[in-house]
Amino acid sequence: MAMSGMRGLSVFISDIRNCQNKEQERLRVDKELGNIRTRFKNEKALTPYEKKKYVWKMLYIYMLGYDVDFGHMEAVSLISAPKYPEKQVGYIVTSSLLNENHDFLRLAINTVRNDIIGRNETFQCLALTMVGNIGGREFAESLAPDVQKLLISSSCRPLVRKKAALCLLRLYRKNPDVVNVDGWADRMAQLLDERDLGVLTSSMSLLVALVSNNHEAYWSCLPKCIKILERLARNQDIPQEYTYYGIPSPWLQVKTMRALQYFPTIEDPNARRSLFEVLQRILMGTDVVKNVNKNNASHAVLFEALALVMHLDAEKEMMSQCVALLGKFIAVREPNIRYLGLENMTRMLMVTDVQDIIKRHQAQIITSLKDPDISIRRRALDLLYGMCDVSNAKDIVEELLQYLSTAEFAMREELSLKAAILAEKFAPDLSWYVDVILQLIDKAGDFVSDDIWFRVVQFVTNNEDLQPYAAAKAREYLDKPAIHETMVKVSAYILGEFGHLLARRPGCSPKELFSIIHEKLPTVSTSTISILLSTYAKILMHSQPPDSELQNQIWTIFKKYESSIEVEIQQRAVEYFALSRKGAALMDILAEMPKFPERQSALIKKAEDNEVDTAEQSAIKLRAQQQSQTSNALVVTEQSHVNGTPPVGQLSLVKVPSMSSNVDEADQRLSQENGTLSIVDSQPPSADLLGDLLGPLAIEGPPSSSVHLQPSSNSGVEGTVVEATAIVPAGEQANSVQPIGNIAERFHALCVKDSGVLYEDPYIQIGIKAEWRAHQGHLVLFLGNKNTSPLVSVQALILPPTHLKMELSLVPETIPPRAQVQCPLEVINLHPSRDVAVLDFSYKFGNDMVNVKLRLPAVLNKFLQPITISAEEFFPQWRSLPGPPLKLQEVVRGVRPLPLLEMANLFNSYHLTVCPGLDPNPNNLVVSTTFYSESTRAMLCLVRIETDPADRTQLRMTVASGDPTLTFEMKEFIKDQLVSIPAIATRVPTQPAPTSPPLAQPGSAPAALTDPGAMLAALL
């Protein structure tokens, strides 16, 4: 029928189909494109019918895969044709050829708008459909209000309104602000009363998008969704045409349940009961039937119900029913149901208290690991990975290893990585871990990255009990023919370090070990040769007394490689040859490697970086949660904050040169004789000490001969103090030492940088240098004495908040004159909090007792790592966090009116990364960061800031993360930065000059000269 109307198009299609090969087809296509191009140049001669025909031909050619780089204007121009047939072609072809970024679309906005606001219903439908399919931001800003009017207009028929709903959905995705206008939530609630199921289906899709971003505004829609669900579940008043294989509008049921998943847990008992009745009916009432389409439709509803039950955090009984149901699904023959059963079981792991129930299906899941379908195998692998813990790790990992031999290449790398991670996290004992990794290398060496065997080396080095076992295992593998090169590397390394522990075993003498390792040399690459050379040197070192034959063999090898073309190999050979001729000294130089510091596994980090699959992300989160609950059998070494940071010992007094003292006395006598009394102020400028702040402190202990001067010095000081006290007026004793500079300002400066001065007064300066890594911080306090007299009674006490574990090294009681003492301070962040640690510091100088309480800059943002994410990463994460307490929103007032760029810089200074381009509104900021603590481990935190250009003192902030405490603390933290109370400028205190009465000095001098005790001490 239609063919008669488009004969030219049909003929063209027939010609194309009759072409014998690709070349002929290309010739025919080029001929037609040439013809069309010619006709379009003379556009005035074209009838609307002809233009329509040529545009369809262009679309057909485009669909075949050929580039069509002209004629777009003609397609777009048809949109403004007065007649329906031409207009239809214009709209359809434009939305198929172009995407939202094409420039020509901008030309059509006005025409499209006229169609939308016009009275012609058919034109409205064409326009709404095109905008819904390819509308971009400019369409959103221009057309959203008009589309909204259509959607809620009572004079519009359903066929227009349902298109308006989906068109609005598109516009919302491009620019959410054009839809979130006041009162729109009420309109949405009214739409849900719609009787036409077509309009309702489209409106529900729109609602899903709206609540996924902002459920707070749409609470009134919640009871209506439940009502719709009840109506559908009971098949109440559902027209026959909306029943699909006996199921009332399965798509609408799925959409409605999806919308409900974006609201937080329902608290209203009536609503909750109604909803659970519906869900119960769905879960229990769905059977497997012969008709495949009915099966698919009913199970689509069922799986969505499962997701909703998980979201609502139902009672344990219902969860058990769900797991039992999934257990049936993973055992059926129908592959779609099996796939979805495995996937949903993986998601179920996110729910607490069902892990044990899921474990009962372990054997069945392992069967799916061997399914012919790679899609199902992938799901099974992810589920096994997610459900693994200490109790079943052995079984699961061994199954993975078994499967590895037969798995296809596409899955081997993933299998290897997952097996290695599970082995590391859940190893029942270390020797099993070594077995697993060596098997992994043996079976799939190409897919085992260096990270994996490095990790084995770390564990073996750090656990002495493991060393003989690992060495024996390595020895076994070296006996195999054709082992993988990675196996050569790890075995050679282990035997070099620990092979001597096997010396008394048969076949394991140094000579024998060397021989078996050396057999591999001809087949390995240069990087492995380097390792082998090190191994040879180690074997030589352990052979005491030296075996001259072995020695000569190894020396010969070193000699050979001294002329290697590889610099690394050459250097090693030369050095090892020279070293190995040093005799006994060799043992010191080539002793065993020291223990490795414990840090986050590179494997786990790699896995986290690589995962893009939602189910796998869920598994990773679960792993992070389990990390704090499951004891890690592999962590047997001392904590890193103890290793390598020995406490600073008590420092002795620096010797005071006696000649200097004598000179001082002579000067004082001369002054006295001249009748002019003056005290020379020898206090050095601050700049000197500041220059030393971050440098290494070199203080030599006093020689033992200085001991005899100690009593004399003490006695003199005591005398001075006694005399001074008797003379000084009472008022001066109350004078307190004033700090230099603003303490609060110094603190805030240190919050955004890692070194600087924390506190300063006339006598002391306290500086800080900090390094932050993940949830740990390593700080050093620099206590600098600015005077030529010692500071005594020094005390430093850390008052930690509950969320920080802090350990300060021993602080010396006395800081020598002009000396700087370094005190390491270790910080571990346990969980998110904005509380601040305090350093309670006190010391005594002369008459002055100084006590200050200083805030330490171990603050929230120190545990943030900047991270930039793309739209593909941001939006799934943003949507996956439904609402409070994981996603919090607040309107903040009293904001400092910063330009947007300055606000972005402020965020960046706190390690909150501003991600450009994610929010189409230029007045908004999207921020991402990773927060570290012991409880959350590495957790992504997302923030959205919506500013008001008309009033920069207020904004709306939305914060989202996977931890409710982190979300709350981050929200408050950001508020604190944005709503800073302007600091009142503190008057800089004038420095009171410390003065001693001049009379004190002559008084003490005669006393010292005539005191029998002093004279006796001097003689001694």
Added chain:
Amino acid sequence: MINFVLLISRQGKVRLTKWYSPYSQKERSKVIRELSGMILSRAPKQCNFVEWRGHKVVYKRYASLYFCMCIDQDDNELEVLEIIHHFVEILDRYFGSVCELDLIFNFHKAYYILDEILIAGELQESSKKTVARLIAAQDSLVENAKEEVSSLSNIIAQATK
């Protein structure tokens, strides 16, 4: 949401494409090539979902044609599988036992039929009766326009006679 719809024959020929997410022309060609290879090599007894580039492709074969829809990772797969079937049933009703040739020579009609079922990558209408009615109305509009042209020709012919 559905990112795109793809109809390919068993020989890998493209019969229909519809893109709801923005892809450039170059990207589209690459996607088609990559997906054709992946889908056509799967065995008949395997499940109808394939993971691909962080998305999922739901596909089903009808006679010599594979209907493929690329969806987001967390969308409901069976729901989309039945959207495919819904589309096929409507095509079948419209063309009367639809076959590949119908779609080849009437691909332009398949486009506006699809536009009555999906907009913005979401299901618009799940009633086959309603869709059929709307398609008939559009056909009627096109036919009416033709008749007007024909009438005008007759008048001119008579006047010159």
